[in-house]
Amino acid sequence: MSRAGLVAARLLQIVPTFLAIGAVVFVLARLLPGDPVSAMLGDRATEEAVTRLRAQLGLDQPLWTQFLLFAGRMLHGDFGTSIALRVPVTAVIAERLPATLVLTALATVLAVGLAVPLAFVAATQAGRWPDTLIRAAFQVGLSSPIFYVGLLLLTVFAAGLRWFPVGGYGDGVAGHLYHLLLPALTLALSFSAVIMRNLRAAILEVLQAEFVDFARSKGLSRRVVLFRHVLRNALLSTVTLVGLQVGTLLGGAVITESVFAVPGVGRLMVDSIFARDYPVIQALTLVLAVIVSLAFLVTDLVQMWLDPRVAR
Amino acid sequence: MRRTLLRTGLAALITAGILALSHATHAATRGGKMIYARYADSLFLDPVLNDANTDIWVLTNLYDTLLAPTKDGLGVQPGLATKWDTAADGKALTLTLRPGVKFADGSPLTAGDVKWSLDRARDPKAGAWSGSLASIAGIEASDGVVKIALEHPDPTIIPALATFNAAILPQKLFEAAPGETPEDKARAFAEHPVGSGPFVLATWQRGVSMTLRRNPHYWKPADDGKPLPYLDELEFPIIPDDATRLLKLKAGEIDGTEFVPYARVKELQADPALRMELWPSTRVTYLTMFAGATYKDGKPNPMANPKVRQALNYAVNKDAVIGITTLGLGKPMRSFMSATTPLFAGQDLYKYDPAKARALLAEAGFPNGFETSVLALSGNADEANNLAIIQQMWGQVGVKLRIDLVDNATRTARYRAEDFAMRTSLWTNDISDPSQVTSYAAYYPNIHSQHSQWRDERVDALFVKSQQETDPAARAAQYKEIQDRYCAAAPIVFLYETPYPVAFRKQAQGFVQIPLGNNLFEAAFVDK
Numbered sequence: 001m002s003r004a005g006l007v008a009a010r011l012l013q014i015v016p017t018f019l020a021i022g023a024v025v026f027v028l029a030r031l032l033p034g035d036p037v038s039a040m041l042g043d044r045a046t047e048e049a050v051t052r053l054r055a056q057l058g059l060d061q062p063l064w065t066q067f068l069l070f071a072g073r074m075l076h077g078d079f080g081t082s083i084a085l086r087v088p089v090t091a092v093i094a095e096r097l098p099a100t101l102v103l104t105a106l107a108t109v110l111a112v113g114l115a116v117p118l119a120f121v122a123a124t125q126a127g128r129w130p131d132t133l134i135r136a137a138f139q140v141g142l143s144s145p146i147f148y149v150g151l152l153l154l155t156v157f158a159a160g161l162r163w164f165p166v167g168g169y170g171d172g173v174a175g176h177l178y179h180l181l182l183p184a185l186t187l188a189l190s191f192s193a194v195i196m197r198n199l200r201a202a203i204l205e206v207l208q209a210e211f212v213d214f215a216r217s218k219g220l221s222r223r224v225v226l227f228r229h230v231l232r233n234a235l236l237s238t239v240t241l242v243g244l245q246v247g248t249l250l251g252g253a254v255i256t257e258s259v260f261a262v263p264g265v266g267r268l269m270v271d272s273i274f275a276r277d278y279p280v281i282q283a284l285t286l287v288l289a290v291i292v293s294l295a296f297l298v299t300d301l302v303q304m305w306l307d308p309r310v311a312r
Numbered sequence: 313m314r315r316t317l318l319r320t321g322l323a324a325l326i327t328a329g330i331l332a333l334s335h336a337t338h339a340a341t342r343g344g345k346m347i348y349a350r351y352a353d354s355l356f357l358d359p360v361l362n363d364a365n366t367d368i369w370v371l372t373n374l375y376d377t378l379l380a381p382t383k384d385g386l387g388v389q390p391g392l393a394t395k396w397d398t399a400a401d402g403k404a405l406t407l408t409l410r411p412g413v414k415f416a417d418g419s420p421l422t423a424g425d426v427k428w429s430l431d432r433a434r435d436p437k438a439g440a441w442s443g444s445l446a447s448i449a450g451i452e453a454s455d456g457v458v459k460i461a462l463e464h465p466d467p468t469i470i471p472a473l474a475t476f477n478a479a480i481l482p483q484k485l486f487e488a489a490p491g492e493t494p495e496d497k498a499r500a501f502a503e504h505p506v507g508s509g510p511f512v513l514a515t516w517q518r519g520v521s522m523t524l525r526r527n528p529h530y531w532k533p534a535d536d537g538k539p540l541p542y543l544d545e546l547e548f549p550i551i552p553d554d555a556t557r558l559l560k561l562k563a564g565e566i567d568g569t570e571f572v573p574y575a576r577v578k579e580l581q582a583d584p585a586l587r588m589e590l591w592p593s594t595r596v597t598y599l600t601m602f603a604g605a606t607y608k609d610g611k612p613n614p615m616a617n618p619k620v621r622q623a624l625n626y627a628v629n630k631d632a633v634i635g636i637t638t639l640g641l642g643k644p645m646r647s648f649m650s651a652t653t654p655l656f657a658g659q660d661l662y663k664y665d666p667a668k669a670r671a672l673l674a675e676a677g678f679p680n681g682f683e684t685s686v687l688a689l690s691g692n693a694d695e696a697n698n699l700a701i702i703q704q705m706w707g708q709v710g711v712k713l714r715i716d717l718v719d720n721a722t723r724t725a726r727y728r729a730e731d732f733a734m735r736t737s738l739w740t741n742d743i744s745d746p747s748q749v750t751s752y753a754a755y756y757p758n759i760h761s762q763h764s765q766w767r768d769e770r771v772d773a774l775f776v777k778s779q780q781e782t783d784p785a786a787r788a789a790q791y792k793e794i795q796d797r798y799c800a801a802a803p804i805v806f807l808y809e810t811p812y813p814v815a816f817r818k819q820a821q822g823f824v825q826i827p828l829g830n831n832l833f834e835a836a837f838v839d840k
Contacts, residue, residue: 034721040363041440043724043737044752046759049440050728056495084355085518086499092518151555159559166560167551169520261551263520271519276721 010297025285029278036083036276079283084275089283099169100264103180104249110188115195123203142193146252150186150259167261183260187252198241202234236306243299247292340837345545349557349569353519353550358502359479360439368476372830375479375507381744385827386654388474402465402782409456414529415482416512423453428483441477465782471745510541510834522548542837567820567838572813574638580815587818590811591825594650594741599734599805604765608731614682621802623672625662627709634808637697642808647795648753650809652827655746657792661799661806669709681710686734690717695736730763740829746791754798766803
């Protein structure tokens, strides 16, 4: 399949995925005990107040009526109004999405930047002390809870050394990047451990391959063999891994955004689930699903570039 | 004697607070900005339609009420009204409006705005709070005088006029807001609210930060005769994580913050750059017990027997719970309302006595105890601590407690469905009067005594009577009897009262949090 064909096919696939996820999340949100009214009015509400608000929000309608309304609006690109925040859902998400996207992108860059060279060193020095040291360090990174690493980084580099601000989002592009560096690093530490282990194993495997022996026997320099043949082939599985991990990374952003007070969609999702804010939960799940689908598409394209056989 | 001591102690504390405040105002710096980090953002800045403390506690900075709660939370003082008289038969109120008051946009606040705002606030179709103004029969307003006719004498109407939902809004601006329905207009207005309070909303990025700007038309003068507020700007960044808020405070990136975890209070008290403030509050923490004869699934409920409920209270060492969870900052609950509530008439309750608890359980037919469960908020460290201790203490008298961790909406839904054995609970008053807390906790017809199904018809009758009782001594006696009867019947496991823990950098001063929770920034300032 040509590259353009693949892109078109993938984009078409997103549509049914989108509809299925829409239906599933609609039902799942309503399966949670409680409803927006119990979350909004809290413990003090009288029966009267509850009934009135349920009617106002249309929650007293049969479920299928609510679903048809939701589906109809969604097809027109209208995600409705947030129940808790009382503003259009699209406005809230548009306001919050950039922070999360920048955070996850920065985390990915940092994780890859950290993991690839070190995996390369670990694999080429397999069994020797640099390998042991690198693997041990990443093991610590992988097994530390995100919120703990976050607080540690904040305490040392922000509150202690004052190199970074203690959380927040800042103003302007430079401000955003400066504020997001520590939270991105927090996310990157556990992510890079996953990439490092995978890539190290892949490099070791590729090193055993016959084409490597062939390349060496051709008299190619060690440098050329390692970078052009070994790394390029080993990276294939890593690229897939990075693509697949985008969802996980977005999940990790939920915790990181809370610790670092980053106004992203992760925090919005948590708040919305606690508030049973159905319109926000639905819209946000769909948006995240689209982002993950697009990440998979990009992964495929990068794979095609690394290994033209994938396209065939 | 104990009560006198307590009152004296309370009075001393309040006087000290007020002295500290007035001392602070002498050295007040004008201008500048204060950054006060909050744990959660406001949702809806409409006094009538809001539902949450995150709204209520900051509304006072934007809007004024005719009367205002005093700083000790026990009485009222002049607000937009300078004078108020109750008719001899108790069925009418006449309030004189402060002349020359303007809204933040410079337009005059008129008697018409007062009538319109109160009519909107008491409309039973609008908002959960209208009940506090339900005794109003009609309002007439002209020439700076507001006459309120009452259906019946109502001792709660004065404090009700000092409560957030009775705030005065500019009718013209509200009606000019875009939208078809009153709800739409309220939504649009609350995005850019204009009131007559010390500040006006400048910018608001939801869930991120809110900035208030000084209202140049604010009517209240400082001690030096010049107008309040001192600050030009007040910023509320939203930082949900406790540890991050405190790191920011220590790093000097913010001037103050709320909800300091009890475990961190001593550390902040020892920090020379900071000042820990513990404001007397109406906050009480307890466990609500379901007291109906049978559970939702039809099984018999041991807690329907008052002896069992008393036994469970005797089996809790409140001092130990207070020591571990609040690190000694709390005080044992002595009634279902806090000691800072007007007409509080508490006493020492259920001194730890496991032998007595066992005896009571045996008398009730549970010599070997029983199994029960409690709904608690997952992720809430205080509740987890309380329940871990209680679980052990009850285990010693044979009661096995299962802890079910859920989120707030789930707990509320099961609570409202009266489908629970016990739940963790927390209460703060919104009004300087015992009627609100009593109507929820003890008066069955409202919400079945906090959905416990506990009912004492004498308490219900006393409450109804107290709602029209104009003789203060008689009303106090009614409240004494209500509290005595409630505490003896023990539909809750009494735990503790705690202050509001807020922390500031040394140079940030003048903040006040009243027992109802309202955050007052009108006299706050930051020394350069």
